[in-house]
Amino acid sequence: MPAPRQGLSELLERNAVRATPRRLEVLEELARERDDVTAQQLWSRLRERDSAAGLATVYRTLALLSEKGVVDVLSHHGGEQCYRLCGDAHHHHLLCERCHRVVEIQECGLDDWVAAAAKQHGFVATDHRVEIVGLCADCR
Amino acid sequence: MPAPRQGLSELLERNAVRATPRRLEVLEELARERDDVTAQQLWSRLRERDSAAGLATVYRTLALLSEKGVVDVLSHHGGEQCYRLCGDAHHHHLLCERCHRVVEIQECGLDDWVAAAAKQHGFVATDHRVEIVGLCADCR
DNA sequence: CGTGCGAATGAGAACCGTTATCGTTCTCGC
DNA sequence: GCGAGAACGATAACGGTTCTCATTCGCACG
Ligand SMILES: [Zn+2]
Ligand SMILES: [Zn+2]
Ligand SMILES: [Zn+2]
Ligand SMILES: [Zn+2]
Numbered sequence: 001m002p003a004p005r006q007g008l009s010e011l012l013e014r015n016a017v018r019a020t021p022r023r024l025e026v027l028e029e030l031a032r033e034r035d036d037v038t039a040q041q042l043w044s045r046l047r048e049r050d051s052a053a054g055l056a057t058v059y060r061t062l063a064l065l066s067e068k069g070v071v072d073v074l075s076h077h078g079g080e081q082c083y084r085l086c087g088d089a090h091h092h093h094l095l096c097e098r099c100h101r102v103v104e105i106q107e108c109g110l111d112d113w114v115a116a117a118a119k120q121h122g123f124v125a126t127d128h129r130v131e132i133v134g135l136c137a138d139c140r
Numbered sequence: 141m142p143a144p145r146q147g148l149s150e151l152l153e154r155n156a157v158r159a160t161p162r163r164l165e166v167l168e169e170l171a172r173e174r175d176d177v178t179a180q181q182l183w184s185r186l187r188e189r190d191s192a193a194g195l196a197t198v199y200r201t202l203a204l205l206s207e208k209g210v211v212d213v214l215s216h217h218g219g220e221q222c223y224r225l226c227g228d229a230h231h232h233h234l235l236c237e238r239c240h241r242v243v244e245i246q247e248c249g250l251d252d253w254v255a256a257a258a259k260q261h262g263f264v265a266t267d268h269r270v271e272i273v274g275l276c277a278d279c280r
Numbered sequence: 281c282g283t284g285c286g287a288a289t290g291a292g293a294a295c296c297g298t299t300a301t302c303g304t305t306c307t308c309g310c
Numbered sequence: 311g312c313g314a315g316a317a318c319g320a321t322a323a324c325g326g327t328t329c330t331c332a333t334t335c336g337c338a339c340g
Contacts, residue, residue: 020288020336040326054290059327075215079298080326094263103261110253114272121243122277123234131269132254137262160307160317180297194319199298219327220297 015068025051026061027070027085035102036074036082074102076131092129096136105132155208165191166201167210167225175242176214176222214242216271232269236276245272 012019118125258265
């Protein structure tokens with residue numbers, strides 16, 4: 001599981017985000033998700049749980065959380081952003097192209113390769129993004 | 141430079157795209173760009189050159205060219221797609237976070253790493269995307 | 281307990297990149 | 311030239327995201 005159900009409030013405080021009821025609802029819903037979700041999906045799921053959260057608040061909260069580094073943003077759906085509550089450590093993602101499952105790759109180990117590739121073109125690397133697309137065990 | 145000015149017509153034919161004057165204008169403009177461009181940027185530059193190309197045609201052409209693998213699509217501007225005429229071979233991109241310069245990384249060499257990371261989580265990798273963000277030689 | 285003030289929120293309008301529609305124009309084999 | 315089909319330009323429509331603004335909430339202070 002990507003994050004413990006308990007301690008969501010602490011997770012917010014630790015990242016300098018004031019913990020409000022609405023933000024906790026959004027974070028709880030994110031913690032329930034195995035894969036990533038769009039803002040609108042998250043909003044309708046909250047609605048199904050009788051939350052009064054407005055769509056604007058969901059967008060605002062997700063923007064705030066991604067800005068503070070609490071959630072990851074994935075742009076693999078062309079035009080629509082996906083959000084996921086992941087671990088704190090640097091990691092990359094494995095995406096199933098059929099069922100859209102998202103799995104974290106914990107060990108990066110690409111720093112040397114990244115630095116070398118950057119240096120070769122006169123760049124200094126400050127960050128890198130890697131996504132592996134394929135078929136998960138269930139979809140093979 | 142990413143592509144020779146000559147042979148743009150052949151480039152289209154080779155990829156099963158009928159070479160029309162409008163498409164050649166779009167492709168010429170892409171070939172002029174060092175970095176990537178959005179559809180709207182490309183359209184306004186065509187307008188500056190007194191082209192009568194419509195915005196819809198620019199979008200249609202870019203969609204067609206990316207579908208046929210003639211141009212690369214980058215999604216690093218959140219909500220806005222960028223297009224670039226790159227080489228044919230598999231490659232990744234180096235992005236300058238300050239001036240938005242884009243450089244191709246020719247040697248990938250990550251296939252083994254990708255396959256291993258996928259296998260570790262029961263996936264079979266079919267593709268991968270890598271972007272290195274940093275500062276180019278001019279911006280350092 | 282009230283009171284007040286700034287942050288947060290909900291509803292809906294506005295925004296903006298992209299796509300669909302439709303009537304016209306172009307292309308190319310005949 | 312001619313005709314069928316592809317491509318095109320203008321513009322309306324679409325969908326995801328952000329903005330606006332009036333209201334509510336959270337919380338410190340009296
Ligand atoms: Zn993640
Ligand atoms: Zn799957
Ligand atoms: Zn490229
Ligand atoms: Zn630069």
